[in-house]
Amino acid sequence: MTTSAPTTAVRTGLALRGVTLTYPDGEHRLTALEDVELAVAPGEFAAVAGPSGSGKSSLLAVAATLLRPDRGEVLVDGVDAGALGERDRTALRRERLGIVFQQSNLLASLTAVEQLLVLESVRGRRPARARARAEELLESVGLAGAKQRRRPHQLSGGERQRVNIARALFGSPSVLLVDEPTSALDHERGAQVVELLAEVTRAHRTATVMVTHDRDLLGRADRVLTMQDGRLTTAA
Protein backbone atom coordinates (compact mmCIF):
# COMPACT_ATOMS: atom_id res chain seq x y z
CA MET A 1 0.00 0.00 0.00
CA THR A 2 1.10 3.52 -0.75
CA THR A 3 -0.20 6.79 0.61
CA SER A 4 -2.68 7.14 -2.28
CA ALA A 5 -5.73 7.43 -0.04
CA PRO A 6 -4.47 10.40 2.01
CA THR A 7 -2.96 12.32 -0.89
CA THR A 8 -6.05 12.19 -3.10
CA ALA A 9 -8.57 13.10 -0.42
CA VAL A 10 -10.48 16.36 -0.61
CA ARG A 11 -9.89 18.78 2.28
CA THR A 12 -12.88 18.33 4.51
CA GLY A 13 -11.31 18.73 7.93
CA LEU A 14 -11.64 16.54 10.97
CA ALA A 15 -14.42 14.29 12.21
CA LEU A 16 -14.59 12.08 15.28
CA ARG A 17 -17.52 9.71 15.48
CA GLY A 18 -18.50 7.80 18.58
CA VAL A 19 -14.95 7.83 19.91
CA THR A 20 -14.32 6.00 23.17
CA LEU A 21 -10.83 5.63 24.62
CA THR A 22 -9.78 3.72 27.72
CA TYR A 23 -6.43 3.31 29.45
CA PRO A 24 -5.33 0.37 31.58
CA ASP A 25 -5.94 1.17 35.25
CA GLY A 26 -4.86 -1.64 37.55
CA GLU A 27 -7.42 -4.42 37.21
CA HIS A 28 -9.80 -2.13 35.37
CA ARG A 29 -9.88 0.39 32.52
CA LEU A 30 -10.14 4.13 32.93
CA THR A 31 -12.48 5.74 30.41
CA ALA A 32 -10.74 8.90 29.15
CA LEU A 33 -13.11 9.61 26.23
CA GLU A 34 -16.69 8.49 26.02
CA ASP A 35 -18.69 8.50 22.82
CA VAL A 36 -17.15 11.73 21.53
CA GLU A 37 -18.63 13.38 18.43
CA LEU A 38 -16.80 16.27 16.80
CA ALA A 39 -16.68 17.73 13.31
CA VAL A 40 -14.47 20.70 12.45
CA ALA A 41 -14.57 22.16 8.94
CA PRO A 42 -11.69 23.75 7.00
CA GLY A 43 -11.24 27.32 8.19
CA GLU A 44 -13.04 26.70 11.49
CA PHE A 45 -11.44 27.38 14.88
CA ALA A 46 -12.93 25.15 17.57
CA ALA A 47 -11.92 25.44 21.21
CA VAL A 48 -12.37 22.72 23.79
CA ALA A 49 -12.39 23.86 27.41
CA GLY A 50 -12.30 21.56 30.37
CA PRO A 51 -10.58 20.99 33.68
CA SER A 52 -7.35 19.11 34.13
CA GLY A 53 -7.89 15.38 33.72
CA SER A 54 -11.11 15.75 31.72
CA GLY A 55 -9.62 14.11 28.60
CA LYS A 56 -8.47 17.06 26.46
CA SER A 57 -5.00 15.74 25.65
CA SER A 58 -6.45 12.28 25.04
CA LEU A 59 -8.86 13.82 22.55
CA LEU A 60 -5.99 15.44 20.66
CA ALA A 61 -3.88 12.27 20.75
CA VAL A 62 -6.74 10.31 19.17
CA ALA A 63 -7.42 13.07 16.62
CA ALA A 64 -3.69 13.12 15.83
CA THR A 65 -3.88 9.36 15.13
CA LEU A 66 -1.23 8.81 17.81
CA LEU A 67 -3.64 6.71 19.88
CA ARG A 68 -6.20 4.30 18.49
CA PRO A 69 -9.61 4.57 20.15
CA ASP A 70 -11.32 1.50 21.59
CA ARG A 71 -14.39 2.37 19.56
CA GLY A 72 -15.37 4.93 16.96
CA GLU A 73 -13.81 6.59 13.95
CA VAL A 74 -11.34 9.36 13.27
CA LEU A 75 -11.67 10.85 9.79
CA VAL A 76 -9.06 13.24 8.44
CA ASP A 77 -10.21 14.76 5.17
CA GLY A 78 -12.65 11.88 4.96
CA VAL A 79 -9.93 9.24 5.37
CA ASP A 80 -10.70 6.76 8.15
CA ALA A 81 -7.43 6.64 10.11
CA GLY A 82 -8.44 3.40 11.84
CA ALA A 83 -8.58 1.58 8.52
CA LEU A 84 -4.96 2.43 7.71
CA GLY A 85 -1.88 0.44 8.60
CA GLU A 86 0.95 2.00 10.57
CA ARG A 87 2.85 3.33 7.54
CA ASP A 88 -0.18 4.95 5.96
CA ARG A 89 -1.19 6.45 9.27
CA THR A 90 2.24 8.00 9.61
CA ALA A 91 1.93 9.37 6.08
CA LEU A 92 -1.53 10.74 6.83
CA ARG A 93 -0.17 12.46 9.94
CA ARG A 94 2.76 13.96 8.05
CA GLU A 95 0.70 15.15 5.09
CA ARG A 96 -2.50 16.26 6.78
CA LEU A 97 -1.96 17.00 10.46
CA GLY A 98 -0.19 19.82 12.25
CA ILE A 99 0.32 19.24 15.95
CA VAL A 100 1.36 21.72 18.64
CA PHE A 101 2.03 19.73 21.78
CA GLN A 102 1.68 21.09 25.28
CA GLN A 103 5.36 20.48 25.95
CA SER A 104 7.36 22.54 23.51
CA ASN A 105 9.57 20.01 21.78
CA LEU A 106 11.89 22.37 19.99
CA LEU A 107 15.43 21.10 19.62
CA ALA A 108 17.80 23.09 21.82
CA SER A 109 20.64 23.28 19.31
CA LEU A 110 18.62 24.50 16.32
CA THR A 111 17.65 28.02 15.28
CA ALA A 112 14.00 28.89 14.68
CA VAL A 113 14.30 28.46 10.94
CA GLU A 114 16.14 25.15 11.36
CA GLN A 115 13.32 23.82 13.56
CA LEU A 116 11.17 23.91 10.43
CA LEU A 117 13.84 22.81 7.98
CA VAL A 118 14.73 19.71 9.97
CA LEU A 119 11.31 18.37 8.96
CA GLU A 120 12.07 19.11 5.34
CA SER A 121 15.15 16.93 5.31
CA VAL A 122 12.75 14.05 5.90
CA ARG A 123 10.38 15.22 3.19
CA GLY A 124 12.84 16.17 0.46
CA ARG A 125 11.77 19.52 -0.94
CA ARG A 126 14.50 21.59 -2.61
CA PRO A 127 16.54 23.24 0.16
CA ALA A 128 16.38 26.83 -1.17
CA ARG A 129 12.61 26.69 -1.59
CA ALA A 130 12.14 25.07 1.78
CA ARG A 131 14.18 27.80 3.46
CA ALA A 132 12.21 30.55 1.73
CA ARG A 133 8.95 28.96 2.86
CA ALA A 134 10.22 28.50 6.44
CA GLU A 135 11.26 32.16 6.62
CA GLU A 136 7.95 33.31 5.18
CA LEU A 137 5.98 31.22 7.68
CA LEU A 138 8.02 32.47 10.63
CA GLU A 139 7.49 36.02 9.48
CA SER A 140 3.74 35.40 9.21
CA VAL A 141 3.63 34.31 12.86
CA GLY A 142 5.53 37.43 13.93
CA LEU A 143 9.14 36.24 13.93
CA ALA A 144 11.14 38.23 11.45
CA GLY A 145 14.79 38.88 10.73
CA ALA A 146 17.39 37.99 13.34
CA LYS A 147 14.85 36.20 15.57
CA GLN A 148 14.65 33.47 12.95
CA ARG A 149 18.29 32.66 13.68
CA ARG A 150 17.86 32.39 17.45
CA ARG A 151 17.88 29.16 19.39
CA PRO A 152 15.01 28.28 21.77
CA HIS A 153 16.77 29.62 24.90
CA GLN A 154 17.19 32.99 23.14
CA LEU A 155 13.44 33.30 22.53
CA SER A 156 10.63 34.16 24.95
CA GLY A 157 7.92 31.62 25.80
CA GLY A 158 5.50 33.33 23.45
CA GLU A 159 8.06 33.37 20.64
CA ARG A 160 8.81 29.69 21.14
CA GLN A 161 5.11 28.98 20.88
CA ARG A 162 5.05 30.91 17.58
CA VAL A 163 7.88 28.72 16.28
CA ASN A 164 5.85 25.67 17.30
CA ILE A 165 2.85 26.97 15.38
CA ALA A 166 4.92 27.82 12.29
CA ARG A 167 6.47 24.37 12.41
CA ALA A 168 3.06 22.73 12.64
CA LEU A 169 1.97 24.71 9.56
CA PHE A 170 5.07 23.86 7.55
CA GLY A 171 3.62 20.70 6.02
CA SER A 172 0.45 22.57 4.91
CA PRO A 173 -1.83 20.54 7.17
CA SER A 174 -5.61 20.33 6.79
CA VAL A 175 -6.04 19.87 10.51
CA LEU A 176 -4.24 21.83 13.23
CA LEU A 177 -4.31 20.40 16.76
CA VAL A 178 -3.12 22.57 19.62
CA ASP A 179 -2.78 21.47 23.25
CA GLU A 180 -2.86 24.21 25.95
CA PRO A 181 -0.83 26.70 23.88
CA THR A 182 -0.91 29.36 26.56
CA SER A 183 -0.16 27.41 29.72
CA ALA A 184 3.37 28.82 30.00
CA LEU A 185 2.41 32.39 29.07
CA ASP A 186 1.02 35.41 30.88
CA HIS A 187 -2.49 36.48 30.01
CA GLU A 188 -1.61 39.05 27.37
CA ARG A 189 0.89 36.82 25.55
CA GLY A 190 -1.58 33.96 25.79
CA ALA A 191 -4.31 36.06 24.20
CA GLN A 192 -1.90 37.01 21.38
CA VAL A 193 -1.14 33.36 20.66
CA VAL A 194 -4.87 32.54 20.52
CA GLU A 195 -5.37 35.51 18.19
CA LEU A 196 -2.59 34.12 16.01
CA LEU A 197 -4.31 30.72 15.93
CA ALA A 198 -7.53 32.39 14.78
CA GLU A 199 -5.58 34.18 12.03
CA VAL A 200 -3.72 31.12 10.77
CA THR A 201 -6.97 29.16 10.74
CA ARG A 202 -8.38 31.72 8.28
CA ALA A 203 -5.18 32.14 6.25
CA HIS A 204 -4.38 28.43 5.89
CA ARG A 205 -7.97 27.13 6.00
CA THR A 206 -7.07 24.59 8.66
CA ALA A 207 -9.66 22.77 10.73
CA THR A 208 -8.24 23.88 14.07
CA VAL A 209 -8.87 22.36 17.49
CA MET A 210 -7.35 24.11 20.50
CA VAL A 211 -7.80 22.64 23.96
CA THR A 212 -7.36 24.70 27.09
CA HIS A 213 -8.31 24.81 30.73
CA ASP A 214 -8.36 28.63 30.57
CA ARG A 215 -11.87 29.84 29.89
CA ASP A 216 -10.72 33.43 29.43
CA LEU A 217 -9.17 32.54 26.07
CA LEU A 218 -12.22 31.26 24.28
CA GLY A 219 -13.48 34.52 22.81
CA ARG A 220 -11.64 34.17 19.47
CA ALA A 221 -12.96 30.68 18.74
CA ASP A 222 -15.76 30.09 16.24
CA ARG A 223 -17.14 27.40 18.49
CA VAL A 224 -16.58 26.42 22.09
CA LEU A 225 -17.06 22.89 23.38
CA THR A 226 -16.74 21.65 26.91
CA MET A 227 -14.97 18.49 28.03
CA GLN A 228 -16.07 16.98 31.30
CA ASP A 229 -15.13 13.47 32.46
CA GLY A 230 -14.36 12.39 28.90
CA ARG A 231 -17.61 13.67 27.46
CA LEU A 232 -17.71 16.47 24.93
CA THR A 233 -20.69 18.79 24.97
CA THR A 234 -21.58 22.01 23.16
CA ALA A 235 -22.77 23.70 26.34
CA ALA A 236 -20.20 26.34 27.33
Ligand code: ADP
Ligand atom coordinates in the same frame (compact mmCIF):
# COMPACT_ATOMS: atom_id res chain seq x y z
P1 ADP B 1 -6.42 16.62 30.28
O1 ADP B 1 -5.57 16.84 29.08
O2 ADP B 1 -7.79 17.23 30.15
O3 ADP B 1 -5.77 17.04 31.55
P2 ADP B 1 -5.91 13.79 29.84
O4 ADP B 1 -6.44 13.43 28.49
O5 ADP B 1 -4.45 14.00 29.95
O6 ADP B 1 -6.72 15.05 30.40
O7 ADP B 1 -6.32 12.65 30.87
C1 ADP B 1 -7.64 12.15 30.96
C2 ADP B 1 -7.65 11.01 31.97
O8 ADP B 1 -6.90 9.92 31.47
C3 ADP B 1 -7.04 11.39 33.31
O9 ADP B 1 -7.75 10.71 34.33
C4 ADP B 1 -5.61 10.86 33.20
O10 ADP B 1 -5.10 10.54 34.47
C5 ADP B 1 -5.80 9.63 32.35
N1 ADP B 1 -4.63 9.31 31.50
C6 ADP B 1 -4.06 10.14 30.59
N2 ADP B 1 -3.05 9.53 29.97
C7 ADP B 1 -2.96 8.28 30.49
C8 ADP B 1 -2.12 7.16 30.24
N3 ADP B 1 -1.16 7.20 29.32
N4 ADP B 1 -2.33 6.04 30.98
C9 ADP B 1 -3.32 5.98 31.90
N5 ADP B 1 -4.16 7.00 32.17
C10 ADP B 1 -3.98 8.15 31.48
Ligand code: MG
Ligand atom coordinates in the same frame (compact mmCIF):
# COMPACT_ATOMS: atom_id res chain seq x y z
MG1 MG C 1 -3.73 17.85 28.90
